[in-house]
Amino acid sequence: MKILTAAQTRAADAFTIAQEPISSLDLMERASWALVQWLKQRYSAAVPVFVFCGPGNNGGDGLAAARLLHQDGYDVQVFLIETGQSASADFTQNLQRLPSAIAVNRLQRLEDLPPGLPPQALVLDGLFGSGLSRPLEGLYAQVVTYLNQQPATILSIDIPSGLFADAPTPSGSAVIQADVTLTFERPKLAFLMPHSGGYAGEWHVLPIGLHEDFLNQVESPYQVLLPEAFQTILRPRSKFSHKGTFGHALLVGGSYGKMGAITMSAHAALRAGVGLLTVQVPQSGYSILQTTVPEAMVLTDDHERHLSQFPEDLTKYQCLGIGPGFGQAEDTRLALESLFRQKLPPLVLDADALNLLAADRLLRQQLPPDSILTPHPKEFERLTGPASDDFHRLQLLQNFCSEHACYVILKGAHSCIGTPSGEFYFNTTGNPGMATGGSGDVLTGILTGLRAQGYSPLEACQLGVYLHGLAGDLAAEAVGEDSLIASDLYNYLGAAFLQIRHS
Numbered sequence: 330m331k332i333l334t335a336a337q338t339r340a341a342d343a344f345t346i347a348q349e350p351i352s353s354l355d356l357m358e359r360a361s362w363a364l365v366q367w368l369k370q371r372y373s374a375a376v377p378v379f380v381f382c383g384p385g386n387n388g389g390d391g392l393a394a395a396r397l398l399h400q401d402g403y404d405v406q407v408f409l410i411e412t413g414q415s416a417s418a419d420f421t422q423n424l425q426r427l428p429s430a431i432a433v434n435r436l437q438r439l440e441d442l443p444p445g446l447p448p449q450a451l452v453l454d455g456l457f458g459s460g461l462s463r464p465l466e467g468l469y470a471q472v473v474t475y476l477n478q479q480p481a482t483i484l485s486i487d488i489p490s491g492l493f494a495d496a497p498t499p500s501g502s503a504v505i506q507a508d509v510t511l512t513f514e515r516p517k518l519a520f521l522m523p524h525s526g527g528y529a530g531e532w533h534v535l536p537i538g539l540h541e542d543f544l545n546q547v548e549s550p551y552q553v554l555l556p557e558a559f560q561t562i563l564r565p566r567s568k569f570s571h572k573g574t575f576g577h578a579l580l581v582g583g584s585y586g587k588m589g590a591i592t593m594s595a596h597a598a599l600r601a602g603v604g605l606l607t608v609q610v611p612q613s614g615y616s617i618l619q620t621t622v623p624e625a626m627v628l629t630d631d632h633e634r635h636l637s638q639f640p641e642d643l644t645k646y647q648c649l650g651i652g653p654g655f656g657q658a659e660d661t662r663l664a665l666e667s668l669f670r671q672k673l674p675p676l677v678l679d680a681d682a683l684n685l686l687a688a689d690r691l692l693r694q695q696l697p698p699d700s701i702l703t704p705h706p707k708e709f710e711r712l713t714g715p716a717s718d719d720f721h722r723l724q725l726l727q728n729f730c731s732e733h734a735c736y737v738i739l740k741g742a743h744s745c746i747g748t749p750s751g752e753f754y755f756n757t758t759g760n761p762g763m764a765t766g767g768s769g770d771v772l773t774g775i776l777t778g779l780r781a782q783g784y785s786p787l788e789a790c791q792l793g794v795y796l797h798g799l800a801g802d803l804a805a806e807a808v809g810e811d812s813l814i815a816s817d818l819y820n821y822l823g824a825a826f827l828q829i830r831h832s
């Protein structure tokens with residue numbers, strides 16, 4: 330699903346109004362109706378609703394929602410922030426349509442605000458939406474600070490007020506801290522970024538019938554991954570298939586004290602459906618691997634505690650995953666250097682393999698095209714240098730992927746896949762229970778297993794991050810986020826496959 334910028338959203342709005350055709354006022358009514366339908370399922374009419382409106386169409390949505398909620402028996406009060414700014418036409422129309430039974434409070438200074446809102450109250454935040462053009466100041470900023478201090482639940486209409494949809498919001502700006510955001514038609518880029526995503530709270534996308542032709546044609550480099558995409562990607566396992574059909578993967582990693590990392594990757598590659606798996610570890614890992622992952626074949630390095638070599642014949646493998654528990658010993662670095670001079674199967678690189686790459690520009694330049702790299706933000710920073718904000722980080726991601734013709738999964742709450750052609754795919758599965766040691770090792774195993782089965786690098790990245798997060802969500806349903814550990818992720822991978830195969 331494509332993500333639109335604020336400007337594209339305005340264009341989608343205008344296109345829909347002209348082509349459907351529908352009046353702008355009726356489109357606002359449709360958006361507000363969708364919002365109210367959602368809200369009614371979650372909050373009963375016993376909950377008092379306080380609607381805060383700015384001067385634009387976001388405020389217009391708030392007014393229309395206030396009227397619809399009042400019709401449904403909710404106790405609604407409206408607060409208009411009046412700074413002398415002229416209101417939008419649809420705002421004005423909706424203000425005129427407001428039944429006189431709804432109390433309208435006009436706020437011109439901070440003192441006009443009620444001393445406090447009841448904890449059981451629901452605040453509808455309709456101050457500003459996609460039309461925000463500068464950080465909030467004065468009375469608007471004061472109202473935001475006031476609302477953020479209230480014990481009430483805040484539901485933001487479209488976007489938390491004060492948050493820029495597709496540009497960095499300057500730090501220290503007044504932004505609504507929403508509990509829930511109901512956003513129209515498409516998620517906003519800011520919801521997916523580490524520094525701004527938290528403002529949106531739990532967010533949901535409400536379709537409001539923006540014109541299909543526009544949505545199909547509009548070009549956007551940003552997409553979110555949804556399960557529908559996998560119906561065409563996921564391959565069936567045909568009746569006469571055999572283990573050779575599903576590829577032979579090689580995982581290289583592990584060092585003394587970090588053998589668990591490569592063990593978890595191995596489990597994950599197997600659960601991702603690979604036909605055969607070989608794992609190369611230092612000698613001290615031999616019994617560990619043979620005991621804990623009996624399905625895998627094990628090769629050992631000459632060294633007891635760290636890796637210093639790769640198997641000689643790499644041609645029989647369909648994917649080579651390197652990194653979990655790899656270490657950064659000098660021998661290990663030299664082994665990686667000589668590896669890059671050979672003809673190689675598709676690569677997945679993680680953890681210390683990335684740190685070694687980061688420390689060596691020449692090595693980076695030899696990175697084979699179509700490799701998949703899976704850095705967390707710190708590893709990414711080592712590869713590209715620091716980013717000034719989340720949007721700059723996306724720019725660095727794009728530069729890196731196009732310079733090295735590779736795919737980079739920038740891991741996080743919404744892991745982002747960067748591609749050589751400049752598209753970005755944000756993941757929508759996963760939860761904070763996955764913020765636990767070894768989660769990334771599991772992802773490496775999944776990607777290696779998928780790539781060995783012949784999935785393209787982009788398919789493997791998309792399927793891999795989605796399944797990994799979904800396994801985390803299913804595991805969290807069973808054991809809770811607090812107790813989730815990385816091995817739960819490969820243990821729930823089967824359930825995740827079943828869910829996307831049958832959705």
Ligand SMILES: NC(=O)C1=CN([C@@H]2O[C@H](COP(=O)(O)OP(=O)(O)OC[C@H]3O[C@@H](n4cnc5c(N)ncnc54)[C@H](OP(=O)(O)O)[C@@H]3O)[C@@H](O)[C@H]2O)[C@@H](O)CC1
Pocket residue numbers: 338339341342356357358360383384385386387388389390414415417456457458459460461462463464465466469486487488513514537
């Ligand atoms: N297509 C859709 O998805 C649909 C969208 N809909 C809804 O419309 C919303 C977008 O509405 P919108 O364009 O009127 O923008 P909104 O944010 O309400 O306010 C803009 C006004 O505020 C002003 N202003 C800006 N920043 C400011 C600041 N810091 N401090 C003070 N003022 C500031 C700005 O003035 P200016 O920048 O010109 O100075 C302008 O006057 C969207 O989020 C959704 O809720 C639905 O109804 C229908 C379908």
Ligand SMILES: Nc1ncnc2c1ncn2[C@@H]1O[C@H](COP(=O)(O)OP(=O)(O)O)[C@@H](O)[C@H]1O
Pocket residue numbers: 704705740741742743744758759760761762763764765766767768769770771772797798
């Ligand atoms: N809050 C979160 N929400 C969703 N996924 C998360 C969250 N925190 C971590 N993850 C996922 O868990 C994995 C952590 O990887 P990484 O930091 O490399 O862990 P490790 O090095 O311990 O294996 C990534 O795939 C990341 O997307």
Ligand SMILES: [K+]
Pocket residue numbers: 387454455456457458485486487488489490
């Ligand atoms: K808002």
